[in-house]
Amino acid sequence: AQSVSQHNHHVILSEAASLELGCNYSYGGTVNLFWYVQYPGQHLQLLLKYFSGDPLVKGIKGFEAEFIKSKFSFNLRKPSVQWSDTAEYFCAAGGPNTDKLIFGTGTRLQVFP
């Protein structure tokens, strides 16, 4: 079955701390992977995506993610978080020729000054 798991439901950090949010997926065949962010009161925005090639992908606002095929993982990282990173983060997977995204349940990140 296709699924995406995010094991960190709620993460609390201080500003300047490093961030790593876990994402594991189960998906048959070629997979496209995404991280979306939802700031309070705003719509979902794409942070970064992986289709193929370099497994380390860089996104907006200093975020990056590493695709590790052997571990079925696509963890999101940021070396130094800011208060403005407070948001909910969603990992998602989809096939390249399909229209359906499978989302994880999300990780709520709170960053305190």
Add this chain to the structure above:
Amino acid sequence: KAGVTQTPRYLIKTRGQQVTLSCSPISGHRSVSWYQQTPGQGLQFLFEYFSETQRNKGNFPGRFSGRQFSNSRSEMNVSTLELGDSALYLCASSSQGQTTYGYTFGSGTRLTVV
């Protein structure tokens, strides 16, 4: 260019009623997908329309239906509302409706069933 527009932003309905939500995609986008977002389940795929045809459907009961018009605008209908239908309903548009091309999400319609 204008983003994905969803109306209304908020709705309160009573159990047993029906509701229709609207989504206007980005100009030129022919694919519209709908997702239900709840705190416990995250985002779950409802269905996707491309050029007025439903191409894919998630695991939701038949009370959930949708359609797409020739101008790519889409509506989603939920009949016989249940308390568990309370959620944020998100619409996403895409040029081709494949994950490779990416999606742009609207701000959603928050439905509360009382």
